[in-house]
Amino acid sequence: MALSNNVIGGINFIAVLLSIPIIGAGIWLATEPDNSCVKILQWPVIILGILILVVALAGFIGGFWRIPWLLIFYLVAMLVAIILLTCLVVFIYMVTIRGHGHLEPSRSYLEYHLDDYSGWLRRRVRSSYKWDRIRSCLGSTNMCPELNQNYRMAQDFFNAHINPLQSGCCKPPTQCGYTFVNPTYWISPINTAADMDCLQWSNEQTQLCYNCDSCKAGLLANLKREWMRANIILLITLVALVCVYLIGCCAFRNAKTEDLFKKYKQGYV
Known part of the structure; x- marks a missing residue:
């Protein structure tokens, strides 16, 4: 025993x-x-x-x-x-x-769409109350400002393998046709009707695309x-x-x- x-x-x-x-x-x-x-x-x-x-x-x-x-x-x-x-x-x-990322022409980073992910995950970010808290938390990180430090030229940024959060939250969707100034400042959209996120984009550094569905999708991808x-x-x-x-x-x-x-x-x- x-x-x-x-x-x-x-x-x-x-x-x-x-x-x-x-x-x-x-x-x-x-x-x-x-x-x-x-x-x-x-x-x-x-x-x-x-x-x-x-x-x-x-x-x-x-x-x-x-x-x-x-x-x-x-x-x-x-x-x-x-x-x-x-x-x-x-x-x-x-x-x-x-859920997976999507390739865009002449881009090394991927774009993300909210509807690609499971319903359970989507419900975690769709509520405005929940998202406001998450958005505030994400905005306090250095993920977007560090892009401006790392990429000065447009082609360098387009060839970068940035993470899903940075792709979804720090820049406008590629299909909107915005012109690159720096990674978090874009002007002159060509097609604002391509996606509702095109209208959500803001060059205000505290706003950017944090209210976009692409940001929520990037979060879920991460x-x-x-x-x-x-x-x-x-x-x-x-x-x-x-x-x-x-x-x-x-x-x-x-x-x-x-x-x-x-x-x-x-x-x-």
Whole structure:
């Protein structure tokens, strides 16, 4: 029984270590400017990681100190945590499966359209109340001013691989036909009827295209990219956690069988 308990404790120590990538993924999301403005995914990931950490610690203590009720709690609670993590991984995949950038002639950067993204994500930015808060947060970052520092000439800017947020929020849509002055100052649109965003564009540096659907789409494109990266970490951790849990279940069953056999030999059964 002692050997089996040590094995269970060791296995649960691995589960403790597996909670670290989950918590780390949540913290990484929280440090990204766009995620810190939206505040959707990072806290569920961090909370779930902490939950797995606490449950794994309970199993670790229960294994080494031979506390049966704590091991039973671990088995039930970890199963619940694994189910929750599985649901989170599937959810992230489902809401990020749609959406992509569009190429424009003579441009290296991509353009983004709001309708390309999942309905759940679109609802996170369509509400004026929610968007006003997100817009204010994005406006406080340095993402647009840094374009003026990096690109002086029009062709240099057109050949740049700027991120989706900068493409959607810091410049007007390419199809509007605005003339480049600098990355955040454009004049003389050719076709303002091409897109409603053409009318939303403002050379006022606090406004730019923050009220445009292209800015919302650029935000969702950025979120999608970061969430997919985080989801890869969560998926790998989930697979490892399931393996650890199944091994732990087998070790717990063997320990109970060993204990029952020992009692049988001693005449208790």
